[in-house]
Amino acid sequence: MKRRIVIVGGVAAGASAATRARRLNAEAEIVIFERSGFVSFANCGLPYYVGDIIKERHALLLQTPEGLKRRFDVDVRVRHEVTAIDREEKRVRVKNLDTGKETWEPYDRLILAPGASAIVPPFAGVRSPNVFTLRSMEDTDAFRNFVDHHEVKRAAIVGAGFIGLEAAEALAHRGVAVDVIEMAPQVLPPLDEDMASMVAVHLREKHVALHLGSPVRDLRVTGERVTGVVLADGQIVDADLVLLAIGVRPNVGLAKATGLEIGPNGGIRVNERMETSDPSILAAGDAVEVDHTVTGESALIPLAGPANKHGRLAGEIAATDDGPPAPSVAGTAIVKVFDQTVAVTGLSRRAADRAGIDAAHVVIRRGHHVGYYPGAEAMTFKLVYEPGSRRVLGAQIVGGAGVDRRIDIVATAIHFRGTVDDLAALDLAYAPQYGAAKDPIHIAAFTAGNQDRGLVRHIDPASVPAIAAAGYQIVDVRTPQEFDRGAICGAVNIGVDELRHRAGELAVDRPIAVYCQVGQRSYLASRILSGLGREDVVSVAGGYTAYNLYLRAAQPSGLRSGSTTAVACGA
Ligand code: FAD
Numbered sequence: 173m174k175r176r177i178v179i180v181g182g183v184a185a186g187a188s189a190a191t192r193a194r195r196l197n198a199e200a201e202i203v204i205f206e207r208s209g210f211v212s213f214a215n216c217g218l219p220y221y222v223g224d225i226i227k228e229r230h231a232l233l234l235q236t237p238e239g240l241k242r243r244f245d246v247d248v249r250v251r252h253e254v255t256a257i258d259r260e261e262k263r264v265r266v267k268n269l270d271t272g273k274e275t276w277e278p279y280d281r282l283i284l285a286p287g288a289s290a291i292v293p294p295f296a297g298v299r300s301p302n303v304f305t306l307r308s309m310e311d312t313d314a315f316r317n318f319v320d321h322h323e324v325k326r327a328a329i330v331g332a333g334f335i336g337l338e339a340a341e342a343l344a345h346r347g348v349a350v351d352v353i354e355m356a357p358q359v360l361p362p363l364d365e366d367m368a369s370m371v372a373v374h375l376r377e378k379h380v381a382l383h384l385g386s387p388v389r390d391l392r393v394t395g396e397r398v399t400g401v402v403l404a405d406g407q408i409v410d411a412d413l414v415l416l417a418i419g420v421r422p423n424v425g426l427a428k429a430t431g432l433e434i435g436p437n438g439g440i441r442v443n444e445r446m447e448t449s450d451p452s453i454l455a456a457g458d459a460v461e462v463d464h465t466v467t468g469e470s471a472l473i474p475l476a477g478p479a480n481k482h483g484r485l486a487g488e489i490a491a492t493d494d495g496p497p498a499p500s501v502a503g504t505a506i507v508k509v510f511d512q513t514v515a516v517t518g519l520s521r522r523a524a525d526r527a528g529i530d531a532a533h534v535v536i537r538r539g540h541h542v543g544y545y546p547g548a549e550a551m552t553f554k555l556v557y558e559p560g561s562r563r564v565l566g567a568q569i570v571g572g573a574g575v576d577r578r579i580d581i582v583a584t585a586i587h588f589r590g591t592v593d594d595l596a597a598l599d600l601a602y603a604p605q606y607g608a609a610k611d612p613i614h615i616a617a618f619t620a621g622n623q624d625r626g627l628v629r630h631i632d633p634a635s636v637p638a639i640a641a642a643g644y645q646i647v648d649v650r651t652p653q654e655f656d657r658g659a660i661c662g663a664v665n666i667g668v669d670e671l672r673h674r675a676g677e678l679a680v681d682r683p684i685a686v687y688c689q690v691g692q693r694s695y696l697a698s699r700i701l702s703g704l705g706r707e708d709v710v711s712v713a714g715g716y717t718a719y720n721l722y723l724r725a726a727q728p729s730g731l732r733s734g735s736t737t738a739v740a741c742g743a
Contacts, residue, residue: 223342
């Protein structure tokens with residue numbers, strides 16, 4: 173099938189579109205216009221090159237124009253910017269950024285894959301030579317060169333999202349003292365606050381100074397350089413360089429100017445064939461709105477997976493007029509933050525509440541494999557589900573090894589509209605080095621199923637002070653040794669193995685809150701008490717570990733100290 177396919181943007185979505193189109197259509201003429209000097213580079217690796225973890229710059233360049241020509245017969249023109257679309261004549265205006273020359277290029281199918289741009293607020297000095305964004309190879313070269321050739325002792329990163337935290341680790345790896353400034357009251361806004369607070373504690377242990385709930389008012393400019401970040405409360409964070417990592421905005425200028433439909437979130441609207449409101453023009457990647465797998469609503473989810481898959485599909489449809497429907501997107505993402513791995517899929521509890529979806533959650537803490545085999549790493553796993561139907565809505569996991577595998581299992585369940593019962597039923601691989609016969613996935617699902625059937629009532633650690641004030645008896649069901657190492661103020665210690673015989677010591681006219689170390693023994697304790705006729709029992713989700721973390725997160729000075737020891741009763 174002879175046709176001319178023109179693609180705007182040659183990175184994740186654009187390069188995937190071009191190569192898929194070629195594999196399916198040997199006769200098409202395929203042209204990519206890319207305004208930067210690079211195609212198909214590894215955006216996701218950029219922070220690690222700055223941090224000198226990836227040492228070779230060429231490792232980031234997955235393809236070159238010459239390589240794409242040789243292998244795929246794709247005509248790639250870098251430093252060529254598409255400046256207008258003429259839909260009547262089916263042509264685009266292209267500017268050669270080296271010569272300034274402009275030409276019109278015809279198309280039969282046009283694929284828009286222009287991505288998104290880093291948001292740069294109108295602060296003083298944002299164009300200074302020591303203020304950076306991290307999106308393109310050019311940004312990265314400038315950033316790395318600056319770190320390589322200047323004495324950078326302190327860096328301020330504005331934005332505690334995925335890229336901001338990756339950059340924080342990268343700069344810390346280069347020996348730079350890092351301040352991270354975030355307008356929201358937590359790091360990693362896609363996470364719920366309780367899960368994000370674990371990441372904040374870890375960052376502070378790694379000596380990253382966090383300024384949360386701190387909008388930036390401006391940058392402080394001294395001569396030609398920025399020397400600090402001015403926060404809304406007037407505090408100034410000194411900095412030898414500033415990275416702006418406050419999010420991205422879809423590049424929709426071309427689409428808007430030619431009258432293509434824009435979605436409710438400001439991205440290009442496409443149908444399930446990746447077609448815009450003009451069927452000759454397809455679009456994919458960070459510039460488009462996608463269907464969210466859980467809410468079914470239109471959403472902006474700027475991630476590499478959807479960009480690659482949707483780009484590939486746009487290439488297939490542009491080349492053959494045929495193809496499967498575009499997959500929805502659950503927003504599955506993972507990030508390494510120093511020694512932690514943090515992953516999300518689907519909806520957080522907060523996002524579900526905001527979307528008006530009836531939701532409940534459980535939090536469990538488990539090793540990534542059985543405890544008796546050396547090297548188990550703890551993970552905290554929050555599973556969000558719809559009560560009644562028990563449909564899985566989302567998960568967040570903070571831990572070390574094995575987080576990646578568990579989040580992908582939940583993502584798979586969400587894709588197939590699975591329930592908590594489906595997760596509980598999964599037949600997963602097990603040997604002591606890799607998991608447990610009752611895997612963390614199963615434990616989270618069992619816990620959610622128990623909660624949904626009314627077998628246990630959980631409360632969040634943050635509710636402990638309120639229930640204590642409301643007259644609950646707080647019962648620590650761990651061993652005396654564990655109790656002595658630190659306990660919730662006012663708790664009495666009755667170990668779970670003694671509870672059947674000592675339950676009579678508990679007042680009959682006051683409700684009971686039980687807790688243990690991570691929530692496992694307190695579940696059993698609440699079943700024992702229920703079996704003895706007590707219907708007024710709640711269990712503290714995540715146990716003393718989660719409660720202690722809640723206390724530390726609530727006490728900024730405690731977090732800043734980098735202490736990993738328990739907060740003492742009454743502290
Ligand atoms: P892009 O990759 O941005 O490519 C768009 C290209 O279009 C750009 O090169 C641009 O120059 C070009 N262009 C724009 N307008 C024009 C025009 N008018 N004419 C010609 N060319 C034009 N995602 C993950 O899932 N996991 C990660 O770990 C991850 N890490 C990331 C780390 C960093 C530092 C960054 C910046 C992103 C990361 N992402 C990650 C996000 C991921 O890289 C993007 O979702 C993905 O690259 C989007 O692909 P895209 O093709 O839509 O856009």
